[in-house]
Amino acid sequence: NAGVMQNPRHLVRRRGQEARLRCSPMKGHSHVYWYRQLPEEGLKFMVYLQKENIIDESGMPKERFSAEFPKEGPSILRIQQVVRGDSAAYFCASSPSFQGDYEQYFGPGTRLTVT
Protein backbone atom coordinates (compact mmCIF):
# COMPACT_ATOMS: atom_id res chain seq x y z
CA ASN A 1 0.00 0.00 0.00
CA ALA A 2 1.79 3.10 -1.25
CA GLY A 3 2.08 6.02 1.11
CA VAL A 4 1.28 9.64 0.39
CA MET A 5 2.95 10.67 -2.86
CA GLN A 6 4.10 14.16 -3.65
CA ASN A 7 5.66 15.50 -6.80
CA PRO A 8 7.84 17.02 -7.75
CA ARG A 9 10.19 16.50 -4.83
CA HIS A 10 12.17 19.58 -5.76
CA LEU A 11 10.92 22.56 -7.73
CA VAL A 12 12.81 25.66 -8.77
CA ARG A 13 10.91 28.70 -9.99
CA ARG A 14 11.91 32.25 -10.85
CA ARG A 15 10.11 35.10 -9.20
CA GLY A 16 6.79 35.75 -10.89
CA GLN A 17 6.32 32.21 -12.19
CA GLU A 18 3.67 29.76 -11.06
CA ALA A 19 4.32 26.69 -8.92
CA ARG A 20 2.07 23.64 -8.94
CA LEU A 21 2.55 21.02 -6.27
CA ARG A 22 0.75 17.70 -6.45
CA CYS A 23 -0.29 15.29 -3.75
CA SER A 24 -1.79 11.83 -4.10
CA PRO A 25 -3.22 10.61 -0.79
CA MET A 26 -2.91 7.09 0.50
CA LYS A 27 -5.31 4.62 -1.03
CA GLY A 28 -8.68 4.87 0.66
CA HIS A 29 -7.98 8.30 2.13
CA SER A 30 -10.39 11.07 1.25
CA HIS A 31 -8.99 13.91 3.35
CA VAL A 32 -5.94 15.94 2.39
CA TYR A 33 -4.05 18.58 4.34
CA TRP A 34 -1.30 20.93 3.18
CA TYR A 35 1.39 22.32 5.48
CA ARG A 36 4.31 24.65 4.89
CA GLN A 37 7.65 24.41 6.63
CA LEU A 38 9.88 27.44 6.54
CA PRO A 39 13.59 27.02 7.36
CA GLU A 40 14.19 26.44 11.07
CA GLU A 41 10.43 26.37 11.72
CA GLY A 42 7.81 23.75 12.43
CA LEU A 43 5.03 22.93 10.03
CA LYS A 44 2.23 25.44 9.63
CA PHE A 45 -1.22 24.33 8.56
CA MET A 46 -2.44 25.82 5.29
CA VAL A 47 -5.57 24.07 4.09
CA TYR A 48 -7.76 21.01 4.63
CA LEU A 49 -9.69 19.50 1.72
CA GLN A 50 -12.02 16.66 0.98
CA LYS A 51 -12.91 15.59 -2.53
CA GLU A 52 -14.24 18.65 -4.36
CA ASN A 53 -14.53 20.64 -1.12
CA ILE A 54 -12.34 23.02 0.81
CA ILE A 55 -13.11 22.41 4.47
CA ASP A 56 -10.71 24.81 6.17
CA GLU A 57 -8.39 27.27 4.48
CA SER A 58 -7.66 29.39 7.52
CA GLY A 59 -3.90 28.97 7.07
CA MET A 60 -3.76 29.93 3.41
CA PRO A 61 -2.32 33.31 2.46
CA LYS A 62 -5.11 35.48 1.11
CA GLU A 63 -3.50 36.07 -2.26
CA ARG A 64 -1.66 33.97 -4.84
CA PHE A 65 -2.30 30.63 -3.11
CA SER A 66 -5.06 28.20 -4.00
CA ALA A 67 -5.74 24.50 -3.48
CA GLU A 68 -8.06 21.93 -4.95
CA PHE A 69 -8.82 18.25 -4.59
CA PRO A 70 -10.86 17.16 -7.60
CA LYS A 71 -13.09 14.13 -7.83
CA GLU A 72 -10.41 12.40 -9.89
CA GLY A 73 -6.68 12.93 -9.61
CA PRO A 74 -4.33 14.41 -7.07
CA SER A 75 -4.73 17.42 -4.87
CA ILE A 76 -3.00 20.49 -6.25
CA LEU A 77 -1.49 23.40 -4.33
CA ARG A 78 -0.99 26.32 -6.69
CA ILE A 79 1.14 29.36 -6.02
CA GLN A 80 0.89 32.17 -8.54
CA GLN A 81 3.56 34.82 -9.07
CA VAL A 82 5.97 33.24 -6.62
CA VAL A 83 8.23 35.40 -4.47
CA ARG A 84 11.41 34.54 -2.59
CA GLY A 85 9.47 34.23 0.65
CA ASP A 86 7.54 31.29 -0.80
CA SER A 87 10.71 29.17 -0.70
CA ALA A 88 9.89 26.40 1.74
CA ALA A 89 9.08 22.72 2.03
CA TYR A 90 5.43 21.97 1.38
CA PHE A 91 4.04 18.83 2.94
CA CYS A 92 0.85 17.04 2.17
CA ALA A 93 -0.85 14.68 4.60
CA SER A 94 -3.90 12.47 4.27
CA SER A 95 -6.33 10.66 6.51
CA PRO A 96 -9.07 8.11 5.84
CA SER A 97 -11.84 10.26 7.25
CA PHE A 98 -12.32 12.81 9.91
CA GLN A 99 -12.73 10.52 12.87
CA GLY A 100 -11.98 13.21 15.36
CA ASP A 101 -8.54 11.90 16.14
CA TYR A 102 -6.50 14.08 13.82
CA GLU A 103 -4.11 11.26 12.81
CA GLN A 104 -2.48 12.17 9.52
CA TYR A 105 0.03 10.44 7.27
CA PHE A 106 2.63 12.67 5.66
CA GLY A 107 4.24 12.64 2.26
CA PRO A 108 7.94 13.32 1.63
CA GLY A 109 7.33 16.97 0.75
CA THR A 110 8.09 19.27 -2.16
CA ARG A 111 10.97 21.66 -1.65
CA LEU A 112 10.28 24.86 -3.53
CA THR A 113 13.13 27.24 -4.27
CA VAL A 114 12.37 30.65 -5.74
CA THR A 115 15.30 32.35 -7.42
Add this chain to the structure above:
Amino acid sequence: AQSVTQPDIHITVSEGASLELRCNYSYGATPYLFWYVQSPGQGLQLLLKYFSGDTLVQGIKGFEAEFKRSQSSFNLRKPSVHWSDAAEYFCAVGFPGGSQGNLIFGKGTKLSVKP
Protein backbone atom coordinates in the same frame (compact mmCIF):
# COMPACT_ATOMS: atom_id res chain seq x y z
CA ALA B 1 -4.39 31.21 21.84
CA GLN B 2 -3.55 27.55 21.43
CA SER B 3 0.15 26.88 21.11
CA VAL B 4 2.82 24.21 21.29
CA THR B 5 6.27 24.82 22.72
CA GLN B 6 9.39 22.74 22.33
CA PRO B 7 11.87 24.58 24.55
CA ASP B 8 15.00 22.85 23.27
CA ILE B 9 16.08 23.78 19.77
CA HIS B 10 19.07 21.42 19.68
CA ILE B 11 20.10 18.56 21.94
CA THR B 12 23.23 16.42 21.75
CA VAL B 13 23.44 13.08 23.54
CA SER B 14 25.95 10.27 23.52
CA GLU B 15 25.01 6.99 21.91
CA GLY B 16 23.57 4.71 24.56
CA ALA B 17 22.51 7.56 26.81
CA SER B 18 18.91 8.26 27.70
CA LEU B 19 16.90 10.98 26.00
CA GLU B 20 14.03 13.24 26.95
CA LEU B 21 12.56 15.81 24.58
CA ARG B 22 10.15 18.31 26.05
CA CYS B 23 6.81 19.47 24.72
CA ASN B 24 4.31 21.79 26.36
CA TYR B 25 0.98 23.00 25.05
CA SER B 26 -1.46 25.70 25.88
CA TYR B 27 -5.11 24.62 25.87
CA GLY B 28 -7.97 24.47 28.34
CA ALA B 29 -8.76 20.79 27.86
CA THR B 30 -6.93 17.62 26.86
CA PRO B 31 -5.80 17.75 23.26
CA TYR B 32 -4.73 14.98 20.95
CA LEU B 33 -0.95 14.67 21.13
CA PHE B 34 1.59 13.40 18.63
CA TRP B 35 5.31 13.06 18.18
CA TYR B 36 6.77 12.95 14.67
CA VAL B 37 10.34 12.41 13.50
CA GLN B 38 11.83 13.96 10.39
CA SER B 39 15.13 12.81 8.91
CA PRO B 40 16.99 15.31 6.70
CA GLY B 41 15.22 15.87 3.41
CA GLN B 42 12.43 13.49 4.34
CA GLY B 43 8.81 13.68 5.35
CA LEU B 44 7.42 13.14 8.82
CA GLN B 45 6.98 9.75 10.40
CA LEU B 46 4.59 9.26 13.29
CA LEU B 47 6.34 7.92 16.39
CA LEU B 48 3.39 7.77 18.78
CA LYS B 49 0.13 9.42 19.71
CA TYR B 50 -2.11 10.02 22.71
CA PHE B 51 -5.86 10.45 22.58
CA SER B 52 -7.08 9.21 25.95
CA GLY B 53 -6.56 6.48 28.52
CA ASP B 54 -3.17 5.36 29.82
CA THR B 55 -0.96 8.44 30.03
CA LEU B 56 2.19 6.50 29.16
CA VAL B 57 2.19 5.58 25.49
CA GLN B 58 4.57 3.36 23.62
CA GLY B 59 5.65 4.11 20.08
CA ILE B 60 7.87 2.77 17.38
CA LYS B 61 11.67 2.56 17.52
CA GLY B 62 11.69 2.19 21.30
CA PHE B 63 10.21 5.61 22.04
CA GLU B 64 7.64 6.39 24.68
CA ALA B 65 5.91 9.53 25.86
CA GLU B 66 4.05 10.52 28.99
CA PHE B 67 1.09 12.87 29.13
CA LYS B 68 1.01 14.97 32.29
CA ARG B 69 -2.19 16.97 32.49
CA SER B 70 -1.03 19.03 35.47
CA GLN B 71 2.01 20.23 33.55
CA SER B 72 0.38 20.42 30.10
CA SER B 73 3.28 18.35 28.86
CA PHE B 74 3.89 15.39 26.58
CA ASN B 75 7.59 14.59 26.80
CA LEU B 76 9.24 12.05 24.56
CA ARG B 77 11.70 9.57 26.03
CA LYS B 78 14.03 6.83 24.98
CA PRO B 79 16.17 4.85 27.44
CA SER B 80 19.11 4.26 25.09
CA VAL B 81 19.74 6.38 22.01
CA HIS B 82 21.12 4.92 18.80
CA TRP B 83 23.10 6.88 16.19
CA SER B 84 20.23 6.37 13.75
CA ASP B 85 17.96 8.42 16.03
CA ALA B 86 19.71 11.61 14.92
CA ALA B 87 16.93 13.62 13.32
CA GLU B 88 14.49 16.42 14.05
CA TYR B 89 11.57 15.71 16.34
CA PHE B 90 8.28 17.54 16.26
CA CYS B 91 5.54 17.59 18.83
CA ALA B 92 2.09 18.22 17.36
CA VAL B 93 -1.28 18.85 18.90
CA GLY B 94 -4.85 18.65 17.70
CA PHE B 95 -7.43 20.61 19.63
CA PRO B 96 -10.84 18.90 19.77
CA GLY B 97 -13.57 21.28 18.78
CA GLY B 98 -11.14 23.42 16.88
CA SER B 99 -10.38 23.51 13.20
CA GLN B 100 -10.93 20.02 11.89
CA GLY B 101 -7.75 18.25 10.99
CA ASN B 102 -5.56 21.22 11.80
CA LEU B 103 -2.49 20.04 13.66
CA ILE B 104 -0.38 22.65 15.40
CA PHE B 105 3.32 21.85 15.44
CA GLY B 106 6.11 22.93 17.71
CA LYS B 107 9.23 24.34 16.13
CA GLY B 108 11.09 21.09 16.55
CA THR B 109 14.08 19.77 18.46
CA LYS B 110 17.11 18.71 16.49
CA LEU B 111 18.82 15.68 18.01
CA SER B 112 22.50 14.98 17.42
CA VAL B 113 24.07 11.74 18.64
CA LYS B 114 27.74 11.55 19.62
CA PRO B 115 29.55 8.23 19.08
